[in-house]
Amino acid sequence: MLFKILLLLLYIASIVTFIYGLxxxxxxxxxxxxxxxxKRRARRALKMANLQPGELLYDLGAGDxxxxxxxxxxFGACAIGIEASPLQFAFTWLRCFFSGxxxxxxxxxxNFYQSDLSDADVIFAYLTPEHAIRxxxxxAAQLKPGARVVAVAFDFxxxxxxxxxxxxxLFLYEMPPQAGGFGAYLAERDG
Numbered sequence: 001m002l003f004k005i006l007l008l009l010l011y012i013a014s015i016v017t018f019i020y021g022l023x024x025x026x027x028x029x030x031x032x033x034x035x036x037x038x039k040r041r042a043r044r045a046l047k048m049a050n051l052q053p054g055e056l057l058y059d060l061g062a063g064d065x066x067x068x069x070x071x072x073x074x075f076g077a078c079a080i081g082i083e084a085s086p087l088q089f090a091f092t093w094l095r096c097f098f099s100g101x102x103x104x105x106x107x108x109x110x111n112f113y114q115s116d117l118s119d120a121d122v123i124f125a126y127l128t129p130e131h132a133i134r135x136x137x138x139x140a141a142q143l144k145p146g147a148r149v150v151a152v153a154f155d156f157x158x159x160x161x162x163x164x165x166x167x168x169x170l171f172l173y174e175m176p177p178q179a180g181g182f183g184a185y186l187a188e189r190d191g
Contacts, residue, residue, distance in 0.1 A: 037126055037152055041168045042067055043074070045124065048165060048172050049150040051075045055121035058082060060112040065092035067124050068105035077122070081107035082115050118142045126152040133157060136177075143175040155182045164189075 037045075046067075051057060053076030059067040062081025071079040081096075083089040089109040096105045108115070113135065117123060120143060127135070136156040139149060151171040155161065160180035163172040171182070178184075 035126065036063060037067065039066065039070070041152065041170070042070055042124075044165060044168050045150045045152060045170050046071060046075055046122075048163060048170055049122045049124075049148045051077050051122050053077065056080070056119055057122040057124060058112075058115075058117050058120045059124045061126065062092050062107050063088055065095040065105070065107065068092070068096060068107065069099055069101060071124075072099070072101035072103055072105045076103070078103050079105035081105065082110060082112040083107055084109065084111045113138065116142070118144065120144075120147055122147070123149040124152075125149060127154060129154050129157075140175070140177050145175055147175040149173040149175070157181055160184045160188075 046057075051071060055077050057067075057071045057077045057079045059071075059079065059081045062068060062083040065081060068079040068081045071077040081092055083092055086109065089107060092107045096107055099105065117139070123139065123143070125132075125135075132151065132154050133156075136158055139156075140159075143149070149156075149172070151173070153169050155171045156173060156177070158179060158181060159173050159177035161171045161182060162174045162178075164170070164182075164185060
């Protein structure tokens with residue numbers, strides 16, 4: 001009996017390990033590791049972006065969907081996640097489908113480099129510096145005047161933020177972006 005219980009536990013542990021491996025492998029190949037945003041930090045980012053009811057938020061790399069659900073439930077925003085990894089997409093789709101949020105968030109399985117973000121009011125981005133450099137010109141070209149981009153833990157090197165939260169390491173940009181980078185923001189703020 002004890003042997004059967006141990007065998008069952010080993011089987012369950014194997015399945016959990018396999019699922020976790022699948023969860024991590026997609027983002028690994030995309031060079032965008034899955035790092036969930038702490039809820040307090042995410043809430044601060046959405047407040048910093050002044051997300052309003054009815055506005056459209058895109059979460060680039062939606063992961064487990066926590067930003068989408070928070071934007072819809074707490075801020076009344078329309079929220080769309082962009083997720084390339086199949087397992088994260090499926091998980092987030094299920095969370096959105098079964099959520100009681102009004103408006104109901106959604107997720108698209110696509111690469112955000114090919115996504116049309118032109119109707120966005122707010123972009124939530126937790127990228128790497130490499131992806132920020134690669135994507136900043138596309139964002140600047142696509143986003144309408146007045147749209148906001150809130151970046152977690154990185155800055156867009158050619159853009160001067162309109163606000164910065166050093167406690168949570170958040171950068172806010174308003175479109176069209178001002179040239180100058182983070183150094184120009186600090187010089188202006190401190191000088």
